Amino acid sequence: MIAGLVGMFLLLGGSAAALAAPADSGVEGKTFVIGTDTTFAPFEFRQNGELTGIDMDLIRAIAEEQGFAVEIRSLGFNAALQALSSDQVDGVIAGMSITDERKAIYDFSEPYFESGIQMAVAKTDDAIKGYEDLKGKTVVAKTGSEGETYAKSIAGQYGFEVTSLDQSATMYESVKAGSAVAVFDDYPVLAYGVAQNNGLKTVTDKVPGGSYGFAVDKGNNSALLAAFNDGLAQLKANGEYDQILNKYLADPTAAVPTTFWELLTESFPALMKGLGNTVLVTAISFAVAMVLGLLAGFMKISHNIVLRGIATTFVNVFRGTPLLLWAFMFYFGVPQLTGQPMSIWVAGVLTLSLNSGAYVAEIVRGGIQSVDPGQLEASRSLGLGYGKSMQKVVVPQAFKMMTPSLINQLIIMLKDSSLLLAIGFTELLYQGQQIYASNFRVTETLLIVGVIYFVAIMALTKLANFADRKFNK
Amino acid sequence: MSEATVASPREAKIAVKGLRKSFGTNEVLKGIDVEIAEGEVVCVIGPSGSGKSTLLRCLNKLEDISAGHVIVDGFDVTDPKVDINEVRRHVGMVFQHFNLFPHMSVAENIMLAPVELKKATKAEAREQALKLLERVGLREKADARPASLSGGQKQRVAIARALAMNPGIMLFDEATSALDPEMVGEVLQVIRDLAAEGMTMVLVTHEMGFAKEIGDRVVFMDAGVVCESGPPAELFGNPQQDRTKEFLSKVL
Numbered sequence: 207m208i209a210g211l212v213g214m215f216l217l218l219g220g221s222a223a224a225l226a227a228p229a230d231s232g233v234e235g236k237t238f239v240i241g242t243d244t245t246f247a248p249f250e251f252r253q254n255g256e257l258t259g260i261d262m263d264l265i266r267a268i269a270e271e272q273g274f275a276v277e278i279r280s281l282g283f284n285a286a287l288q289a290l291s292s293d294q295v296d297g298v299i300a301g302m303s304i305t306d307e308r309k310a311i312y313d314f315s316e317p318y319f320e321s322g323i324q325m326a327v328a329k330t331d332d333a334i335k336g337y338e339d340l341k342g343k344t345v346v347a348k349t350g351s352e353g354e355t356y357a358k359s360i361a362g363q364y365g366f367e368v369t370s371l372d373q374s375a376t377m378y379e380s381v382k383a384g385s386a387v388a389v390f391d392d393y394p395v396l397a398y399g400v401a402q403n404n405g406l407k408t409v410t411d412k413v414p415g416g417s418y419g420f421a422v423d424k425g426n427n428s429a430l431l432a433a434f435n436d437g438l439a440q441l442k443a444n445g446e447y448d449q450i451l452n453k454y455l456a457d458p459t460a461a462v463p464t465t466f467w468e469l470l471t472e473s474f475p476a477l478m479k480g481l482g483n484t485v486l487v488t489a490i491s492f493a494v495a496m497v498l499g500l501l502a503g504f505m506k507i508s509h510n511i512v513l514r515g516i517a518t519t520f521v522n523v524f525r526g527t528p529l530l531l532w533a534f535m536f537y538f539g540v541p542q543l544t545g546q547p548m549s550i551w552v553a554g555v556l557t558l559s560l561n562s563g564a565y566v567a568e569i570v571r572g573g574i575q576s577v578d579p580g581q582l583e584a585s586r587s588l589g590l591g592y593g594k595s596m597q598k599v600v601v602p603q604a605f606k607m608m609t610p611s612l613i614n615q616l617i618i619m620l621k622d623s624s625l626l627l628a629i630g631f632t633e634l635l636y637q638g639q640q641i642y643a644s645n646f647r648v649t650e651t652l653l654i655v656g657v658i659y660f661v662a663i664m665a666l667t668k669l670a671n672f673a674d675r676k677f678n679k
Numbered sequence: 680m681s682e683a684t685v686a687s688p689r690e691a692k693i694a695v696k697g698l699r700k701s702f703g704t705n706e707v708l709k710g711i712d713v714e715i716a717e718g719e720v721v722c723v724i725g726p727s728g729s730g731k732s733t734l735l736r737c738l739n740k741l742e743d744i745s746a747g748h749v750i751v752d753g754f755d756v757t758d759p760k761v762d763i764n765e766v767r768r769h770v771g772m773v774f775q776h777f778n779l780f781p782h783m784s785v786a787e788n789i790m791l792a793p794v795e796l797k798k799a800t801k802a803e804a805r806e807q808a809l810k811l812l813e814r815v816g817l818r819e820k821a822d823a824r825p826a827s828l829s830g831g832q833k834q835r836v837a838i839a840r841a842l843a844m845n846p847g848i849m850l851f852d853e854a855t856s857a858l859d860p861e862m863v864g865e866v867l868q869v870i871r872d873l874a875a876e877g878m879t880m881v882l883v884t885h886e887m888g889f890a891k892e893i894g895d896r897v898v899f900m901d902a903g904v905v906c907e908s909g910p911p912a913e914l915f916g917n918p919q920q921d922r923t924k925e926f927l928s929k930v931l
Contacts, residue, residue, distance in 0.1 A: 583741055584778035584837075588792040589768035589844060598795060602782050 232429035237275040240265055241286030241295035247644040248398035248454035249301035249418075250280070252476060260394070261299045263450045264318060265420070268437030274430075282630070296427050297434070301394075303416030313424050315434045317417030319451075322393040323356045324413070326406040328382055335409055340366035346377045346386040352415050353390040375642050378404050397455040404646035469650055473641045480637030481658055487551065487633065488620045491558035495619070496612075498559060499566020504596075506571045517567060524564035530625050533557040537629040554626045562619045569615065573608035574600060613670040617663055624659075634658060692717040692848060692879045693738060697747035700733055707733050709903035710747070717847075718877045722890035722911075725900035726926055731883045734900065735852050738881065739763075739770045752847060768796065771841030775853040777833040779825035779840070785812065786821040789840045798844065811839035815869050831862030838869055849873060851882040855889075887930055891915055899923050 242261060245251045250259040257280055269276045281289055283302075289295045290312065303321065304314045325345075327334045334340065342365060347354035349370040357368045369386060371377045377389045382405045389396070393412045400406055420434050441447040498520075505517035524532075536553035577600050585595035627636035638655035642648045691714040700708040707730045715721050723731045736742045737749055740756045740763050749756045752769045780788050789808035793799040799807060812818045815835035825833055834854060841849060851870065855863045867889055874880060874893050884890055890897055891911040898908040899920075907920045915931070918924045 578776075578778070580774060580776055580778040581780065584772075584774060584780070584840075585791075586764075587739055587741060587767055587770075587772040588840070589764045589766075590792060590795055591764050594795055598791060599780055603780075606782070 233272055233274040233433040235273065235275075237277055238269075238296040238427075238430055239277045239279060239294070241279050241281050241289045241298045241300070243283040243286065243300040244280050245640045245643055246283070246301045248394060248401075251644040252640070253472070253644070260319065260450060260454050261301060263453070264438075264441070264447075265299050265434075267441055267446055267450065268434055271437040271440050272433040274433065290421065290423050293423060293426070297420060297422045297430055299420045301418055302421060304419040305416070308421070311424055312421040313426075313428070313431055314419035314421050315431055316438060317419050318438055319394065319418040320414065321418060322412035322415040323353045323390055324393040324396050324408050325388050325390050325410045326378075326381070326396050326400065326408045327388045328384075329405050329407045331387065334387055337364045337410065340364050340388060342366065343387040344369055344385070345388040345390060346371050346380055347390040348372070348374065348377060351392070353392060356413060356415075357390040373639070373643060374399065375639070375646060375648055378406055378646060379648050381406060394455060399646055401455055402644075402646050466650055469645070469647055470654060473638075473651065473654065476637045476641060477634060477655065477658060480632060480634035481662060483631070484620065484623050484633040485662070487554050487558065487626070487631070488616070488623050491555045491562065491623070492616050492619055494555060494559035495562035495566050495615075498563030499570050502563065502567035503570025503574065506567060507574055521564045521567050524560050525568075529557060529561045529622055530628055532560065533626055533629050550626075550629060550631050553629060554623070554631050557626065558619055558623060561622070562615055565615055565618075566612065569608050569611045570604070573604035573611075576607050577603045609670075609674045613667065613674070616670065617666065620663060620666065621659070691715060691750070692719070692752065693881070694750040695734075695738075695747070696750070698734070698737060698744065698749060699746040700730075700737060700742055701745045706745075707903055708737070708745075711903075711905055713898065713905060713908075715879065715881065717879055720874045720878075720880045720893055720895045721882070721898060722894035722896075723881065723883045723898045723900060724885070724887065724890060724926075725906070729900040730903045731900045732852055735850050735881060735883050738848075738850060739767050739772055741772075768792075768844045769846050770848045770850060771838075771844070771846040772850045773834070773837050773841050773852065773854045775856050777825075777830075777837045777857075779833055779837055781825050784822050784824060785817070785828070785836050788825065788836060789843045792840075792844050796844070804843075807843065808839070811842055812836070814842075814872075815839045816865075829862060830858045831865045834858065834862075834866045835869055838866075838873075848879045848881070851880065851884070853883050853885065856885055885930070887915070887927075899926065901926070 242250045242257070246259075248259050249261040250257060252258070257278055262278065265276055265278075279286070279289070279295060281295075283300050286295065286298045286300055290298045298312075301319075302308070304317060308314070325337070334343075337360060344367040345357055345361075346369050347357045349372055354368065354370055361368050368390075371380065374391055374395055377386075377391065378399060380386050381389050389406070391399075393415070396406070396408060400408060420431070422428070422431050438447070441450075502517040502520050505513040506521070508514055508517075533553065536548060536556045537550060540553075541548050574596075581599050581603065582595055585599040586592070590598070623633055624635040626633055627639065630636070635655055638651050642651040645651075693713070693715040695711050695713040698708055698711040699706065709730075711730075711734055713721075713734075723734065725731050733742060737744050738751060738756075740749075744757050747757070751766055754761050754766045754769075756763060756766055779785075780791070783791065786805055786808045789811055790801065790804040793804040793807065794801055798804075809818055809821055812821055815838055817832060817835055817839070820828060820832065820836070825836065828836065838849075838854075854870070855866050858866065863886070867886070870880070870882070871893060882890070882894075894911045896908060897911045897914045899906045899914065899918075899922075901922050907914060907918065907923045914923070915927065918927055
């Protein structure tokens, strides 16, 4: 025991000595690229556009302590790990549990955080004080999480039901709204939420779970790993480590926007970026949908039975299946079939344009068929061919009749683009979700997002109607 | 006037031989034989559903022909090797409901074919369109939209449009049937002028008085066949067939 303490002291002393002679550490003055998740509050999330959180504060403090520089890349959890394996980043810090499977491919630092599962109830709830008060009640947990596993493991013993939801923010809202009495979630996430005044309180002790570690590719960057361990020990020793943790987990007045106005100004840049992506993906997809729709629309009125069959099948398939299914299919399904990863933009544009193209095809067909057949006859009787007659006489008139339906279709597409959040496309509603995932101001954030959508769509409608009046006199 | 080479003055400008036309199982034309000479004005009369409009529409192949031959200006329109678009440039057509292009100005309606078929530049086509409008008395309407015109004016523009490719033949499909009575006269005057210029014309009409006045020949059709034909004085004055007599007794 004493020997152990002495050993630890020596070890610490040794690293302190290494610090005193920075040339030996092998990291001094270097810049390391560190990969991380996009949003995993309180470990990494954006505040005022800046990446912040326990992981971020920790890695920056360690870097400063050890005299190296870091370049943070917010890649998403899985992408960060892939980047680590392919040496595109030097290390990953992303609230990652140290597991045996991961240890086989990565080298982990000393654990820098002890996670676990905890239960929380509504702040105003005085009835639930422990698991034994849950009898006959419903609790929520996150789909596929350790919290869910734990809740289910004790559900039989205490006689409660477990409902699984996808997001922390949604779970907290359902507890506050009373559709569940308690939530089982990761201790740090829960503690952070409570610290942000999310309307919950914790009533049980943390059930110890995984430990989080900083990872480098196996056999690579051992100097960086050593420096991390060294710096971590220093921060723990000088109290900075506790300060960082308390900043996110204990202090209920941490830098979370308090007024609606603050929330608005702080979330606005991120929401505008989301709106930009929403508008861009809609614009590209609508252009593609118009081409597809015109093609299929003309094929539908063709005399060729094969062309008609192809167009009808296209329309039936994409009108007869949900948009979201195709988003999953293109982003998750097709890459597994082809072995080629698909860009989220390509998947998003394919999803929206194929779905909308089917509706545009019907609008085009209807528009052309609504033009008096006498118009085509008059043009043909002048000696103009079918194609010329369509181009000069029928389509311009059909287009005029189609315009209101096409504007409608464009607006539907702009709204439907929000479904792409399911595959992680950073459009407007997705950005809103990211914001309330870290500050728990669900209702207000959704209200802001709703107003932005409404204003954008009103502006688009006015613009489209103006264009309609100008060009379709 | 005609662009086609005419081998002999006797040669028919339009020859219809054994023409049959069915819509599904319904046979509308049951073997029609008609020859029309260059410069001749033929009026086709008959009860509704007798097939007279269908006959007219077969002459420029707006209807597919089920059997028989239609030879127009030397082209057999039933021959698949014949470019029907080429034939149609020799044959102007005027419709009951005008069928003006509403998204174009009056002048643009007339300019469309010459410009698109590369017969003229835009400037030349406009000059020609103005001349044609002069001819039908509507020069001042060149830049108006069709929607702003009266029925009679629309039909006069439609006639000017049909003349834009300089056709040797004009077809009129009940050109005055959709007009208010006070507007019929102005359209008939334009047709009268064309007849005076020696245009070969086929008119499907319900205007018996006009047919009598303008027609070199009147063809009476009933139930998909040509029942009787002859100079107007004979056909109206001394009809030979019972069906002709019956029809004329109702309309005259």
